[in-house]
Amino acid sequence: MRLKLPVIILITSLSLGCVHPKPIVQTITVDVPIKVNPIPPESLLSTLTPDLPTFVSPTDPQASSALTSEGERLFRALINDLLTRIQAWTDWAVNPNPGK
Numbered sequence: 001m002r003l004k005l006p007v008i009i010l011i012t013s014l015s016l017g018c019v020h021p022k023p024i025v026q027t028i029t030v031d032v033p034i035k036v037n038p039i040p041p042e043s044l045l046s047t048l049t050p051d052l053p054t055f056v057s058p059t060d061p062q063a064s065s066a067l068t069s070e071g072e073r074l075f076r077a078l079i080n081d082l083l084t085r086i087q088a089w090t091d092w093a094v095n096p097n098p099g100k
Helices: 004-018 069-094
Strands: none
């Protein structure tokens, strides 16, 4: 009988050591504000499609600054469009959600 008691204790301790507790998984919702970058309006993302001026030779009789009068008008319109777009991006960057 003396031999059985240590064997029982050994078997019991080994079987208890082999049992791993199953981890309990709980999903907890935590309300944390997350920064979301605003999406620029389509007008700022549209592709530029300017009418480009045609440069001419400075010796051309129609040339002033190597552009014709029409070329200068197109060049000024392009510069004005680019400056307007830069101002629109600046305004949007300062206040991306004006209606909210």
